[in-house]
C-alpha cells in the first residue's frame with residue numbers, strides 16, 4: 001500500500017518551483033512510472049508535485065542551433081517528434097524502445113534522467129548529443145553537463161529544491177546514428193546493454209565518432225579515448241579491432257570483472273563490430 005501523501009498539480013513552472021521551495025518534504029512526479037514503484041516499496045514524501053501538464057516543461061523547441069527538450073515530454077512523443085527523429089535519431093530510437101506502449105505514454109525523459117538508472121535508455125543517446133541539463137529552483141538556475149549531473153547509480157546532483165527545467169542537446173547532421181539495445185525480451189524488459197552511436201565518415205576514413213554505452217558500468221559512459229582513436233583513422237579491420245579492444249579494457253578498468261561480463265562483453269563486441277563496420 002502507498003503511504004499517505006498530499007498531491008498537488010502544478011499548472012505552471014513557477015507554481016511548481018514555489019511549492020518545491022515552500023512545502024515540507026516535497027518530490028516532483030511526472031509519469032510516476034519510477035516514483036510510484038519506489039513509494040509502494042516504502043519511500044515516503046509528504047508532498048508530491050505533479051508537473052506532467054506544465055506547458056513550459058513539455059515538447060521540443062529549437063534555438064540558436066540547439067534543441068531544448070522539456071523534461072515532462074514522454075518517450076512516446078520523443079520517439080516520433082520530427083526534430084528529434086531528424087537531428088537525434090539515437091534518442092528517438094531509444095525512447096521508442098523504453099518499456100512498453102503504456103510506459104512510453106506515461107514515462108518522461110526528465111524522469112528517466114533524474115532516476116539515473118545505469119540501464120536508463122535515454123541516457124546513452126543524450127550523452128552522444130552532449131546533453132546539458134538546466135536545473136532550476138525558485139531563486140536560481142544553473143546548467144550542468146549530463147555527465148556531471150549523474151554522480152552515481154540512481155544518484156544525481158539535483159538538489160531537492162530544484163527541478164529539471166530543460167535538457168539541451170546538440171543536433172548531429174551528416175552522422176550515421178543509432179541505438180542498439182539488448183534485453184531479455186523486446187518489451188517490458190530493462191536493458192542489459194544499450195549502445196548509442198553517431199559516426200561521420202568519408203572516403204574510407206572515420207571523421208568523427210561518438211559512442212555511449214549503458215547498462216554495463218555503474219553509469220552510462222562515453223569511451224573518449226576510443227573516440228579519439230577513431231577520429232581521422234582509416235576505416236579498416238585493424239582500427240575497428242583496436243577500438244573494440246580499448247572499449248572492453250576501459251569497461252574492465254571502470255568496473256573490474258563482473259559475472260555478467262561473461263556474456264555482456266562478447267555481445268558488446270558484436271554490437272560494436274556491426275556499428276563500426278556500418
Ligand SMILES: Cc1cc2nc3c(=O)[nH]c(=O)nc-3n(C[C@H](O)[C@H](O)[C@H](O)COP(=O)(O)OP(=O)(O)OC[C@H]3O[C@@H](n4cnc5c(N)ncnc54)[C@H](O)[C@@H]3O)c2cc1C
Nearest residue numbers: 028030031032033034035099107108111112114120121164
Ligand atoms: C514496467 C516498467 C518498464 C520500464 N522499462 C524501462 C525501459 O525499458 N527503459 C528505461 O529506461 N526505463 C524503463 N522504466 C523506467 C521508467 O519508466 C523510466 O525511467 C521513465 O522515463 C521515468 O519517467 P517518469 O516520468 O515516469 O518519472 P517519475 O516516476 O515521475 O519520476 C522519476 C524520478 O524523476 C524525478 N523527476 C521527474 N521529473 C523531474 C523534473 N522535471 N525535475 C526533477 N526531477 C524530476 C522524480 O522526482 C523521481 O525522482 C520502466 C519502468 C517500468 C515500471
